[in-house]
Amino acid sequence: MRKPLQHIWALPVLAAGLAVPATAPAQSIDVTLVNGHPSIFLWVKHLTETFIPAVNTALEGTDYAINWSEAYGGSLAAVGGELEAVEVGLAEVAAIPTVFMPTQLPLQNVSYNTPFGPSDPRLVMESVAMLHDTVPGVEESWHEYDAEYLGGGFALDNYVLMTNFPVTSIEDLEGRRIAAPGPAVNWLEGTGAVGVSGNLTTYYNDIQTGVFDGVIVFPTAAAPARLHEVAPYVTITDFGAQYAGTLVANRTWFADQPEAVQNALRDAAAAYTEAYLVEQTDRVAAAMATIASDDDHLHVLAPEERTRWASALPDIAGVWAENANGMGLPGSEVLTAYIDALKAAGADLGRDWSQR
Template sequence: MLMTRRLIASAALLAAAGALAPAHAQQTIRLTAAAGHPPVFLWVKLVDEFFIPEVDKRLAAAGGKHKVEWTRAWGGTLIKLGAESKGIGDGVADLGFVSTIFEAAKFPTQNVSYYAPFGTDDIGAVTRVVNEMQTSIPAMGQAWSKSGLVYLGGAALDAYHIWTSFPLKSVDDLKGKKITAPGPAANWIRDTGAVAVAGNLNTYYEDIKSGVSNGVITFATGAWGAKVHEVAPYVTKVNFGAQYAGGLAINRARFDKLPPEVQKVMREVGAEYSQRFAAAQSAAAAGLLKKMEEAGAKVSELSPAERTRWADTLPPIAKTWAADLQAKGLPGDQVLHGFMNGLRKAGAQPARDWAAR
């Protein structure tokens, strides 16, 4: 009888404990987010301050069944700039920002805007056009999957201008000058008499300070973070156009193993990341140009006639680029026409029709 009573009491205690326990155990998912750039740059800052906390917030609001435990590795501490797609694809990190501008070999079609400059300064329009093309043109979307990635959201940078250590009033002032330009942006000074110097946001300041170059083609938000205006105080607003520069991506194998609810949240927050980035980048660019001017930079705007002259001075870089892709079995012509048509549908008036000449 005593044993029976003890068994009954134990069963009652277990039942009570079960009633107090949650209906389901919370699943903890451990993810590492990384980027080659530090969070002073907005595309990383928004991953850190919007994407990650927003995913956490939405998962909690959905009942807290899943929780992500994040490890952050910014500024090249885990994956170096230009190696993000490999690092994330190989699983060194799970998620991060992939700078397609520095990985042209893997993402050739994503660089279309850099071969069709003088388009539009509308960041949102460029982002939407490229995002839509990555869905409608299979080869563009496949560039991500072939690298073992799932694309979550994109980012176009604010319009590129030129920062120089000398006054710039016309294309003629570039003759004999050394200008640092990232990747394909070197094409923007071809046939102008200037010499292109390779570099990136992490090298611009020292390049100009040491005399390796006399200026740099870049964008306001990047220039501010790199303090370019301190060594190149002449800021000439040329408006080479907003440029698609990369996207937020996650390791495909890791993503496929995530619960469907978590996948859904990440896709939704990734889409919102694109929208928020465009709005924040536009506002930041205007504000930072003003701050540079207040700090002593001499900000001027190239005349529309001189801007058109600059665009017309360049060789047919877009058609050459598209032809090279066609020779490699990629739809270069389709991508170029799609981009130009997309800009016009968005209301832009490019200074040159790159698909025509």
């Protein structure tokens, strides 16, 4: 028997309603991401190319989406001003260059206070990440600035010396003005050089105008900054790779975010670190070929000269650890744990800084 007509008409209407369910739009969360360096540098490049896409991908299918504002190259905070920008709420997330914050974040500067360490950035990154995970007080040291450590970060490739004069021994540095980032100025003590604090955004002009005679720098930043144009002599000193920064969020803001967003930020920090390290490895050889294109401008410091330089330095690590201890931080514990991790990995150390 034929169905009543009204039932036949009702079926397509019901089917249409089931086929196109109403979906609520994702909640949009405004996030400003800050770093003081311009995007030509690798740790900034991967904020755009890796970190942001990784967060966005992780949030697909959830009720949340990020509306990003990227603030690089001093547009919101100068180099070294990123932590304050997060602390006061100008930015929700930042890539913090800890190297420029030796006073605020001394524990995160352990590698810069143990020079002539391993040349492998991955080993340095893993060792400092281990400190955050295992030594009470390291991760918590961020909380004073209302910052939440997201993990990962960036380590810089093996530092070299670039000058406008040839260097083959410590004696060649006598009376020369050499710029270095933050605590790396200490690497010049006892050499006769005059160490001056500086950063990548000013190195080129300062050497060109005679303010400095050279810089302590790492190849993958020296090449895009074209420092070889003003400092053509490269000395491979094996100062070592250095932990230079990490990703953090404003802690108060982070605590208010849903778990899906918190997890996305942490997972993206890990993805950022891996992508950064992989590309960094690929770039080092090309960077060296750019900044030292011929043997006349490249000198590899002899192992005995490297050891002599390291031995000539005062007890940088010991003084640093005691200062951190005096601030109520686990300086000595961090120093011992860091050097033990490097030695366990078989790292080539120009000096064992755990020995007093």
